[in-house]
Amino acid sequence: MSALQIRKAPRQRRAVHTVDALLEAAALVLEADGLEGFNTNAVARRAGASVGSLYQYFPSKDALTLALVLREKRKFHEALVAAQALPTCREALASLVDLSARQQLTRPNLARLLDQEEARPEFRAALGDGSNFRLVLSAMLAMPGAPAHLCEDQPRRGRAADDLAAMIRGMTDAAGERGERDVDDLAYRIGAAVFGYLAVPPRQM
Amino acid sequence: MSALQIRKAPRQRRAVHTVDALLEAAALVLEADGLEGFNTNAVARRAGASVGSLYQYFPSKDALTLALVLREKRKFHEALVAAQALPTCREALASLVDLSARQQLTRPNLARLLDQEEARPEFRAALGDGSNFRLVLSAMLAMPGAPAHLCEDQPRRGRAADDLAAMIRGMTDAAGERGERDVDDLAYRIGAAVFGYLAVPPRQM
């Protein structure tokens, strides 16, 4: 069993509650005290549990962090899948951008710190090297209305997806850090970057 | 004397060498072992010096980190200033994008980790709250050829500078992390995002 997998699936209702409490406590600690204050004792205390309990469910601190990352990604990812059902590339991307901005501004500090954690090498393997986000983006770039030069060139599409993901992540992180609150405005500006990027023809070397 | 200022200027040649060795060792340790392995003993060892020497010149670990950040920024910033001398907004921005890509791909892991460190609250004050990069960007957006709606609206220009800085940083970080090596290609794609973003009219609310 990998050291990052959850240790045991909680079966009893009480156990489920404990796991949830621990995850939310982890989120709260991260938001309140940053990575500096994020330690297992603080999380357990905040959850009203003991460190021992924490280690019953999470084999390591990293496993806890990873579980939190996944929890935050889950809801977001479900919404993303729905966005994929939209008819055109443009609509799908616009929806994705909107969701990203909304997700980030909901709990900005949490989202930013988890973005950072996500990047740690220890997690890359566990998260699948191409994150879901990147795959969804790449798929969207093959939808009707997407730039022709991307539709049929998969490597190029992957590269574009990487770029868009990086732009979106960069802009949402920064906006959250600055304390922005207006989701629509942020989404509009990210859209400008995204669609502006896509409008440019590929480079002739 | 702030706890982040360098402790004493090295006077003897030997001392200058030690300080340089310490800074370069800090860079190497960061690149090789990441923030996890970045500790003062490791840095001193790698520099072929003792911890004591490190603390002769840097009053704290943070001071060392800050000095490294500044060292990396210095050359970059000088080039930026030269870019500002270009006649048009487009040329200046293109140059800035090129410099950013080049800077990042030169020592990608170092640049990315220092970006991260730079964002820590302890450093914000010491680095001047608006980083130089943002100010330069904002100035460029007031140069001839810049979008009209930005030239005369300073707050909007500041916001645009923030966005561009975030996009550029996001894309360069990600490219470096992926191991990209082609500076020109990266610069072209970032340019697409930057100029695409600027081509979009401001949002009507």
Add this chain to the structure above:
Amino acid sequence: MSALQIRKAPRQRRAVHTVDALLEAAALVLEADGLEGFNTNAVARRAGASVGSLYQYFPSKDALTLALVLREKRKFHEALVAAQALPTCREALASLVDLSARQQLTRPNLARLLDQEEARPEFRAALGDGSNFRLVLSAMLAMPGAPAHLCEDQPRRGRAADDLAAMIRGMTDAAGERGERDVDDLAYRIGAAVFGYLAVPPRQM
């Protein structure tokens, strides 16, 4: 929570035992190795515990020292209060002197070093600026049979209390350091100084 307060009350029996062991170990280390050898690792080792345990209960080395000071004062102070119940100033003071001599000669090195620690500015606040000892002395100088010029002049009484405290502390410390063992003899000599001092009329300026 002040950095000098105990960190958490030990709840389990094992924890109580650890705290006691740590305090006694601190006393033993001080006695055996003096302030020079008094470090947290040594204390923990002597207690058969780990540094980690020490810091579970004491937030800092100073907190440990303070706790030890208070532990040593506690018993002594209870006896002092009993002495205050005696009918006359003379009896009360005699009892106080006796208690002081006894306290000091019980663990002379410990008492002396703690006297020294007690005087450190960090502790003054936590110990109450006028130590209990001084206050008790001052109260005794207002009891029946006390010199008339002190009974009614509170500032002068405070000064006299300071002087007596200083004499007693000086003599007990020195006796302990010399290795004296005869409590009664020491008490007699201190009494000579104390009552001699009080017998002298106030200075006419």
Add this chain to the structure above:
Amino acid sequence: MSALQIRKAPRQRRAVHTVDALLEAAALVLEADGLEGFNTNAVARRAGASVGSLYQYFPSKDALTLALVLREKRKFHEALVAAQALPTCREALASLVDLSARQQLTRPNLARLLDQEEARPEFRAALGDGSNFRLVLSAMLAMPGAPAHLCEDQPRRGRAADDLAAMIRGMTDAAGERGERDVDDLAYRIGAAVFGYLAVPPRQM
């Protein structure tokens, strides 16, 4: 050569000056920053010298401290010797008390800290186990007018000298620490204790 002896007698005038400067710097650092701030680098800096120079003249930090102790004692001791020339025990003691008070209140923090250092076991040997002060006191207790029971009983006289030394030291230290400034008042009160003590007949066991 003991590690506490001064390393070499300074012969050149410049060397004498350096040694003096170092000693005075040590005193100033002790007064300003206490034992906590008393380190060789700080002393050298304050003296306008280098650590290297310090170690040219003093083989160790303790040697420096000891030299400072001796410097402070020297002037005092010369005055004490003069006091011994007075005709009666009472006059001699009164003079000694006056000198002690004056000495302490001149540089109270320095005197107190040096008293503390003096007591460290490392120094006991170097200072001669019975300090000069104690010997002078003992001699005075054999002068005309001294209590009969002391004149002829040398051990008892030694004991009384110890007690008086301890009282005087305790009272002067405390007065200095409290910030008292009135030498005469302090001397009067110490005199009360001293002569009061001597007036009491020896204990019958």
Add this chain to the structure above:
DNA sequence: TATGAATGAGTGTTCATTCAT
């Protein structure tokens, strides 16, 4: 199963002392 006490390797930092220049 849950608790929280215990562990100890690891980290930042200081400072007495040495020694090349």
Add this chain to the structure above:
DNA sequence: AATGAATGAACACTCATTCAT
């Protein structure tokens, strides 16, 4: 002789993890 750069053992303190109860 003088300088001050260099050394490194030592210390206070943290925190992920284990385990007795």
